[in-house]
C-alpha cells in the first residue's frame with residue numbers, strides 16, 4: 001500500500017470526487033519506499049502508523065481545498081491492506097473520544113500508539129511463530145479448517161506473537177489491536193472500531209464458521225488477546241455516527257454513518273460486484289483468482305475469507321506466481337516476442353490441444369508448491385517438447401485448468417448464470433479470454449478495476465445504509481456501471497474440458513507426489 005485514496009459517489013453511484021496522498025512523495029519525512037520500511041534483515045517490513053494518520057490529515061485538507069462538500073456525505077466506509085496491525089496504547093481510547101477539532105489528527109494522536117512501526121503484509125519474519133501456531137492446533141490443515149488459511153508469516157496472529165515475544169512491554173502497554181482497516185475506521189468513529197468478519201479472516205485467529213475468535217489460536221498467540229481484539233462484527237455493520245471532530249472541522253453531517261471497514265481484497269470483491277457463482281481472474285504480473293463460495297472447503301493452498309457483502313457466503317483468494325511472466329517467456333520463445341503471433345497460435349490450435357497438457361512452473365509456484373516444466377501427451381506420457389503452437393495452447397489451457405481445479409477443490413461451483421470477470425494486463429487479449437471462457441464454460445466479462453477496492457467501499461457504504469432493511473448488496477448497487485461482455489464459450493467446449501479437468505487434477509497430484517521430499 002503506497003497511497004491513501006478517496007472516492008466519493010453520488011446517489012446514482014457515479015464517481016464525483018477522487019483524490020489521493022502518496023506516502024513516499026507527500027510525506028518524505030517518514031522516509032518510506034513504497035509506503036514501507038524494509039528492515040536490515042530484509043524480512044521485517046513495517047509502516048509508521050503516524051504516517052497513515054498524517055496522510056488522512058493531508059487528504060482531508062486537499063479535499064477541502066478542492067471545494068469538496070463534506071456536508072453531503074451520508075456514509076463512509078473503507079478498506080486497508082490486509083493482515084497489517086496497529087497497537088493502541090493504554091488511554092488512547094479517551095484521546096480518540098475527545099479529539100480537539102482545532103488541531104490535526106497527527107498532532108492529537110502522537111502518543112497513542114504502543115508500537116510506532118506497524119507490521120504490514122509484506123513482512124515475512126515470523127516463520128517460527130507460524131510453526132508454533134500450526135503445532136498448537138494440530139497441523140496446517142487443522143488451522144486451515146478453523147481459520148480458512150494455514151499459518152502465513154504476514155497473517156496478524158503471527159505478527160502479534162512476534163511483538164509479544166520481542167517487545168513484551170509494548171504488548172503489555174497495548175489497550176487495543178486494530179487491523180489497518182479497523183484502525184482507519186476508528187479515526188472516523190472517534191472510538192475503537194470492531195474488526196469486520198471479512199478482514200478478520202486474514203488473521204489466523206478467527207473461526208470462519210462460528211465467526212468468533214478461536215480460543216486455541218488466541219492462547220497460542222499471546223496473553224489477554226481476546227480483550228485487546230474485542231469481538232468481530234459483520235462487514236455490513238453500521239458502527240455508529242461520525243466523530244464530532246469531523247462535524248466541526250470539516251462540516252460533515254452529525255448523522256453521517258461509519259460502516260465497518262474491511263480488507264483491500266474483500267473491498268475489491270465489492271468493487272467488482274462479484275455475485276454468487278462468479279469468479280474473478282486477475283491476469284497481472286501474477287495471476288489472482290477471487291471466488292464467491294457458498295460452502296467452502298478450506299485447503300492449505302488458498303485462503304477462505306468471510307464474504308464482505310453477504311454474511312452467509314464466503315470468498316476465496318488463490319494466488320499464482322507463474323502468470324504473465326511465464327506467458328511472456330513462451331511468447332518470446334514460441335511466437336517471436338509478438339502477442340499477435342501468440343494469439344494466432346491459440347486460434348489455429350484445437351480446443352483441448354489434442355489431449356496434450358502442459359504444467360509450467362518457471363518459479364516455485366504458490367498454488368501448488370512445486371517447480372518445473374511438465375508436458376504430457378494424450379496418454380499421460382511425459383514428453384520433452386511440444387511444437388510452438390501446442391506449447392502456447394498447453395500453457396494457457398494449463399493455467400486455466402489449474403484455476404478451475406483449485407477453485408472447485410475449495411468448494412467453488414459453476415452455476416446457472418456464472419460469469420468470469422477478467423482484469424489485469426492480459427485481459428486485453430481476446431484469444432486468451434476465449435480459452436478462459438471455454439475452460440469455465442461461462443461467458444467472460446472484462447472490468448476496469450483501477451481503484452476497485454476503494455470504489456468497492458463506496459458501494460459498501462451505500463449498502464451499509466440499506467442492509468439493515470434487508471436489502472442485498474446486488475440490489476443496493478444495481479445501478480453501478482457494469483462489466484463488458486468479451487467472449488462466450490465455444491459450443492462443445494464443455495465436453496472437451498470435462499475429461500481434461502480430471503486429467504489435470506490427476507497429473508498435478510502425481511507431480512506433487514513425485515517432487516515432495
Ligand SMILES: Nc1ncnc2c1ncn2[C@@H]1O[C@H](COP(=O)(O)OP(=O)(O)O)[C@@H](O)[C@H]1O
Pocket residue numbers: 283284285286324325327328339423424425426427428429432
Ligand atoms: N496483449 C497482451 N496479451 C497478453 N498479455 C499481455 C498483453 N498486454 C500486456 N500483457 C501482460 O500484462 C502484464 C501486466 O499486467 P498488469 O495488470 O498491468 O500488471 P500488475 O499486476 O503489475 O499491475 C504484463 O506482464 C504482460 O505480460
Ligand SMILES: O=C(CO)[C@@H](O)[C@H](O)COP(=O)(O)O
Pocket residue numbers: 001002080081082083121154202263264265
Ligand atoms: O497479503 C495480501 C493478501 O493476502 C495482499 O493482497 C495485501 O492485502 C495487499 O495489499 P496492497 O497490495 O493493496 O498493499
